[in-house]
Amino acid sequence: MENKNIISIEHVTKRYPVGDGEFTALSDINLQFKKGEFSGLVGPSGSGKTTLLNIMGSLDSPTEGKAIVMGRNVAELSHKESAQLRNLHIGFVFQIYNLLPVYTVFENVEFALLLQNINASRRKKMVMDALEWVGLQDMADKKPSKISGGEGQRVAIARAMVKRPEIVLADEPTANLDAKNAHTIMKTMRQLNKELNTTFLFSTHDEKVMGYLNRMIHLEDGKVRKDEPIEKPQYA
């Protein structure tokens, strides 16, 4: 799988109905992502970053073209199959960390594994491993309201990583963090990318995030303006 495309976007166009007409969010996009990439979609608001992330996360399907994720054409998946693909292979990190407030840090991370019917003892080990990766093993019993924003985002990363997905999609993961926490988060994800060979794909316009990327895809008005590999990222 090392050199095989884990995500393949072929002539993808996405249009939304707006009033009597249509708005083209993505126009004839062609991109391939290999396992272990640490890439980012960059561009101004409305450039199509989140739409493309949605399609790659099987949350949406293209109007035209094909989006092949883990060998599955997302346009042909039923709701149930899309959910299964997300459950088994894709982790999400949101701009706001979106933890379930009534559950502890441990339980929030555990939730993704409950959906896979993994037994309790294995679940516990996997959750503690994930919390160790993000340095929060001592906060397992705390509620989200008792931890800081930076810690909350690290819990969200642990939740995305605990099931060892092949792909992690992160939408503006540092938007609500200060510089110090943003670097901590990015370093954590970079390290996990190296250790577990997980493909990370960001949607961002944060310079700090861009400084960690190995590949930057510039989007503008729904089109790829530039797809540049970065051999020596600024913060690598």
Add this chain to the structure above:
Amino acid sequence: MIRFLLKGIARDKNRSLIPIIIITIGVALTVLLSGFIYGMMGDMVDQNARFETGHVKIMTRAYARDKDQLPNDLALLGVDTLVRSLHKEFPDMQWAERIRFGGLLDVPDAEGNTRAQGPASGMAVDLLSKNSEEIERLNMKSSLVSGAIPKKSGEALIGDDFAKKLNLKIGDTFTFIGSTMNGSMAFQNFKISGTIRFGSAALDKGSIIVDISDAQLMLDMPNGAGEVLGYFKDGVYDDEKAQKVTEQFNAQYAKNTDEFAPVMQRLKEQNNLAGYLDYVDSFTALFVGIFVFAMSIVLWNTGLLGGLRRYQEFGIRLALGEEKGHIYRSLIYEAIIIGIVGSIAGTLLGLGGCYYLQTHGINIGQYMSNSTMLMPSVIRAKITPYLFYVGFIPGLFAMVFGNMLSGIGIYKRETATLFKELEV
């Protein structure tokens, strides 16, 4: 996953405590109100049965036609034979002979002159037989205000208010003046053994109670009775059973054209109770139905709000790969758990309230002082098997239904907008 959901329910007060409190209150009110209505209506029927109509009543055809006038000249004769045959034919029933009579009660002074007088409404029942069930049936022991129940012939009970009005005390003697079965004047002295209050203005107004053998002697009705009342042994009126008994009894006299032939009527056929009972049935069902419906809307709304409040949570779960059907089912399971807990708590609370109202009741005597309607002055709730499940209709079904409706939104949720929605 179930444990995970239970933890969520237990920790999130908005998801558990508040809906449970609302359901508990709603269910408790439903149970309490239902028990109170059934108790109140049941009491009225029961009181009619005990004092006036029996579950079935036998009279002569002529007496039945004018029974409101208490026409003892048309009374049944040879009742001991009739009652023996009734015991044989209907062994599951109890039979009681009664005579109702009216007249004047005269109270003499020390010289034998009239000190006070008043119109009396008399009831003669079996007070002196060893096996008489009438004392218990008419709840005489607990209705006794002072003195004792007659132990021998010539003693009488008198309404407590009536006794006060005439300034009569225990041990005093009064003379009853009336007319015999044959139309001649009847005089009889009675010694007051006790005063009584049944708690119903219609029963207590000018009432005297004497043993039936004294009344037979006084009214010149040897082996006679105005009415023979029949009761089911379990004490509960069952109209279907009553109809069967009535049809079986009346069939024996169908070809007899004698107007003094006995005729049996069931409770529902007497005192315009048919209309009343039908009205009670439909009114009770309507009242309980409206209340259950209103509570269902409140609880449905609770379920609906609960589902909407968790919009963000469902978004996260969808993004994490949980199937829509799974989220929907988990929402319903939660509603079932909360509904069951709230319904059980509400039912227990409602039954507790019913038990209190069944034991103590609400005294409406002050509003009934001039009423001639045969209804108790203390209205009580009644705990019936129905109360153990009626609360579950609004408590469980409405909660689940509310969640089912609110949960439809899960299926309409566009996953494509999740990233945007979860940024807020």
